[in-house]
Amino acid sequence: MYSVDRIESEFAVLEAEGAAVNIPLNDLPEGIQEGDLLRQTADGWVICREETVSRRSALAERRRKLLGGKP
Secondary structure, eight states, rough: EEEEEEEOOOEEEETTTTEEEEEEEESTTTTTTTTTTEEETTTTEEOHHHHHHHHHHHHHHHHHHHTTOOO
């Protein structure tokens, strides 16, 4: 599984296991955002929506705890 680290011009920088790869935006699903989790399939790239939501929720909870319970 890959994480969208950032979007630069016509490329997205994806990270997996400490390695980064640049993928043309034309090869990725429309509407991807930084932080989305992607999986490469035989038909192309797919956004893993459930995993993305779960990860964002976990990060928000961690941030809340670090800030002393503030949202």
